[in-house]
Amino acid sequence: xxxxxxxxxxxxxxxxxxxxxxxxxxxxxxxxxxxxxxxxxxxxxxxxxxxxxxxxxxxxxxxxxxxxxxxxxxxxxxxxxxxxxxxxxxxxxxxxxxxxxxxxxxxxxxxxxxxxxxxxxxxxxxxxxxxxxxxxxxxxxxxxxxxxxxxxxxxxxxxxxxxxxxxxxxxxxxxxxxxxxxxxxxxxxxxxxxxxxxxxxxxxxxxxxxxxxxxxxxxxxxxxxxxxxxxxxxxxxxxxxxxxxxxxxxxxxxxxxxxxxxxxxxxxxxxxxxxxxxxxxxxxxxxxxxxxxxxxxxxxxxxxxxxxxxxxxxxxxxxxxxxxxxxxxxxxxxxxxxxxxxxxxxxxxxxxxxxxxxxxxxxxxxxxxxxxxxxxxxxxxxxxxxxxxxxxxxxxxxxxxxxxxxxxxxxxxxxxxxxxxxxxxxxxxxxxxxxxxxxxxxxxxxxxxxxxxxxxxxxxxxxxxxxxxxxxxxxxxxxxxxxxxxxxxxxxxxx
Numbered sequence: 001x002x003x004x005x006x007x008x009x010x011x012x013x014x015x016x017x018x019x020x021x022x023x024x025x026x027x028x029x030x031x032x033x034x035x036x037x038x039x040x041x042x043x044x045x046x047x048x049x050x051x052x053x054x055x056x057x058x059x060x061x062x063x064x065x066x067x068x069x070x071x072x073x074x075x076x077x078x079x080x081x082x083x084x085x086x087x088x089x090x091x092x093x094x095x096x097x098x099x100x101x102x103x104x105x106x107x108x109x110x111x112x113x114x115x116x117x118x119x120x121x122x123x124x125x126x127x128x129x130x131x132x133x134x135x136x137x138x139x140x141x142x143x144x145x146x147x148x149x150x151x152x153x154x155x156x157x158x159x160x161x162x163x164x165x166x167x168x169x170x171x172x173x174x175x176x177x178x179x180x181x182x183x184x185x186x187x188x189x190x191x192x193x194x195x196x197x198x199x200x201x202x203x204x205x206x207x208x209x210x211x212x213x214x215x216x217x218x219x220x221x222x223x224x225x226x227x228x229x230x231x232x233x234x235x236x237x238x239x240x241x242x243x244x245x246x247x248x249x250x251x252x253x254x255x256x257x258x259x260x261x262x263x264x265x266x267x268x269x270x271x272x273x274x275x276x277x278x279x280x281x282x283x284x285x286x287x288x289x290x291x292x293x294x295x296x297x298x299x300x301x302x303x304x305x306x307x308x309x310x311x312x313x314x315x316x317x318x319x320x321x322x323x324x325x326x327x328x329x330x331x332x333x334x335x336x337x338x339x340x341x342x343x344x345x346x347x348x349x350x351x352x353x354x355x356x357x358x359x360x361x362x363x364x365x366x367x368x369x370x371x372x373x374x375x376x377x378x379x380x381x382x383x384x385x386x387x388x389x390x391x392x393x394x395x396x397x398x399x400x401x402x403x404x405x406x407x408x409x410x411x412x413x414x415x416x417x418x419x420x421x422x423x424x425x426x427x428x429x430x431x432x433x434x435x436x437x438x439x440x441x442x443x444x445x446x447x448x449x450x451x452x453x454x455x456x457x458x459x460x461x462x463x464x465x466x467x468x469x470x471x472x473x474x475x476x477x478x479x480x481x482x483x484x485x486x487x488x489x490x491x492x493x494x495x
Contacts, residue, residue, distance in 0.1 A: 017135045019193045024087070024128040025148065027186040031094050031121040032155040034063065034179065037163040038114075040300045040311050041172050048172065049107045059114055061421050065221045066118035067414040069214050072268040074126040074407050076205055083131060086123050087194045091187040094120030098183055102176040122410070129406040133394050144333065148390065158322040160300050164315020206260055209267040212253035217415055219246025224422035227430065268411070269404035272397055277474045278405065281393035282412055284345070284467050288352060288385050289413045290420030291457050291464075295356070295378060298424045299371060302450045306364055306443045307371075317372045321379030328383040333391075340473035341388040348388075349468035351381025353461025359454040364447050385464075389471070396474035427453045 038045075038059040045059070078086055097116030104110040128148060136144045166174050223242035253268075260266040273279050296318070303314040332344055355378025361370070390409065397405045428449035435445035 020083075021128075021132060021135065021144070023186075023190050023193045024124070024131055027087070027091060027190060028124045028128045028148075029155050030179065030182055030186055031090075031117070031124050033159050033162070034098075034117055034121065037159040037175050037179075038063075040160045040164045040304070040314050041167060041175065044167055044172055044311065045107070049110075058111060061221065061418050062111060063114050063118045063121070065218060065414070065418045066115050067122040067410070069217050070119055070122035071126060071407055071411040071414060072213050073205070073210065074123050074403075074410070076267055076403075076407075077123070078127055078130055078403050080205070083127060084194050086127055087190050088187070090120040090123035090127065091183065091190055092120070093117075093123075095180070095183045095187055096120075098176050098180045102173055102180060104173075122414075125410045126403065126406040129390070129394065129409070130403045133399070133402040133406070148387075158319070160296065160318045161315035161322060164300075164311040164313070164318075168310055168312035206256070206265060206267050209253060209256050209260070212249050212256060213267070215245055215249030216253045217246070217250070217411075219243065219249055221415065221418045221422055222246070224419055224426055227426045266404070268407055269401060270408075272401050272405045272408050275396040275474075277396040277472060278393045280467065280470055281389045281396075282409065284349075284385070284464065284471070285389050285393070285409065286412050286416040287460055287464050287467070288349075288382060288389075289416040290423070291352060291356060291460060292378075292382055292420070293417035294420035294424030294453070294457065295359070295375070297421050298428060298450060298453055299359070299375060301428075302362065302446065303368065303371060306446055306450075307366065307368060309368060313368070317368055318375060320372055321376040324376060325379045325383040328380060329387055332384055332387045336388045336391055341392050341471050342473070344384045344388045345468045345471045346465075348381045348384030349461070349464040351377055352385065353381075353458065353465055355379075355381060356454055356457045356461045360451055360458055362447065362450055362454070364443055385468075392471065392474055424453045424457070427456060 041059075074086075081089075094117055097113050097118070097120065100116060101110055101113035104113055132144050132148065162178070163172075163175050166172075166178060219242045223239065223246060226239045226242055254270065257266045257268050257270050261269050261271055300314045300318065303309045303317060304311065309317070335344060355374050355376075358370070358374035358377065393409055394402060394405050428446070430449070431452045432442075432445040432449035435448050436442060440448070
């Protein structure tokens with residue numbers, strides 16, 4: 001069934017289409033902001049709820065992990081139920097989760113509330129990206145993706161600033177008290193303006209794929225967290241078990257999708273990887289997202305625990321980078337439309353690596369200005385990288401694969417973010433615990449752990465630069481005329 005709103009035939013967007021996209025952008029910004037609002041709160045929760053760093057980081061990790069498990073389903077759900085229905089479902093879940101977090105009596109309920117919030121957030125990002133790819137003409141997608149980059153990159157960057165300012169004046173519950181009325185307003189406004197976009201399908205969901213996705217993505221990330229828990233002596237099971245479960249789940253999920261996509265019933269259509277351009281862009285996005293989210297959790301922890309900065313000072317330290325990302329992203333989108341990807345991605349990856357290597361210099365006497373400078377360099381690099389990579393990846397696909405491409409992009413971004421958070425915390429915990437057992441004082445042990453984290457991230461940054469040199473701007477992709485279920489041809493690229 002074709003819905004009322006379809007892609008325009010010229011460069012102009014109707015007022016209705018602009019209202020839909022604007023509403024989705026604002027709502028997605030609000031929900032993704034919650035990915036990192038708890039990062040500055042970890043030391044506070046450690047004192048208030050008795051949660052150590054490996055437990056407390058679950059408030060961020062479980063959010064991203066839930067998104068990673070749910071996002072694979074969203075491509076199917078958007079095609080099955082439509083834009084409006086999924087928007088209302090997403091924002092209703094987010095409002096419910098935020099209210100539960102506000103009223104949570106303890107850590108366990110707060111963790112459940114974060115899961116409910118993440119269920120709503122998981123739907124919003126693929127919904128936004130699929131809608132943009134459907135409504136926006138190709139020669140304006142870079143600029144529009146620049147606006148989306150504000151959502152994906154700036155919202156997590158501003159999360160610590162918001163929570164830091166709140167924590168210095170109110171209880172941690174106020175973080176959710178501030179977000180709740182905004183979320184309710186977004187739900188009401190969306191009910192008025194968001195209309196169905198694109199085509200609908202009547203296919204039934206493949207329920208066998210769901211537990212495979214949960215076990216696969218969940219097992220992998222939990223395994224990373226378990227390493228840190230083992231180092232601190234709080235592991236509930238041998239470390240190898242979640243990795244084995246995750247490997248079996250992922251293998252089963254992939255094989256199941258390969259089989260189902262032959263009849264166009266895949267929960268996550270893996271034919272998107274037939275495009276080498278899409279695959280390369282996704283690999284770069286995964287590495288950049290892991291670096292970003294890991295940094296956004298470790299830097300605030302170091303600032304408070306070692307440098308003894310207040311929550312608000314820590315949040316303000318993260319602010320310049322976030323603001324510059326917001327200002328730069330729309331401009332970067334316009335540069336992409338005019339000049340292509342390489343002119344942005346190559347310097348962007350160099351800046352990411354530079355920001356991380358600066359952070360390897362930290363010690364117990366490090367100036368907050370050094371942290372702010374490194375964070376700012378990193379954020380500018382991320383802004384220059386995210387927008388072209390998102391546009392390159394989805395523009396290299398045929399229109400019928402936009403929803404699945406968006407779901408793959410969103411899934412792997414969140415898996416990378418959860419994995420980056422878990423891995424960075426794990427490395428810090430393992431090194432710090434080992435040093436403390438050897439007699440090193442606590443703040444020096446944490447500093448050594450943080451330096452080790454950014455040394456590993458710096459090596460990853462060098463890999464990013466190498467991969468960035470291979471990025472090309474994709475050619476225009478039209479929908480091929482082929483029989484249902486036929487494999488699309490891999491997409492080429494031009495410089």
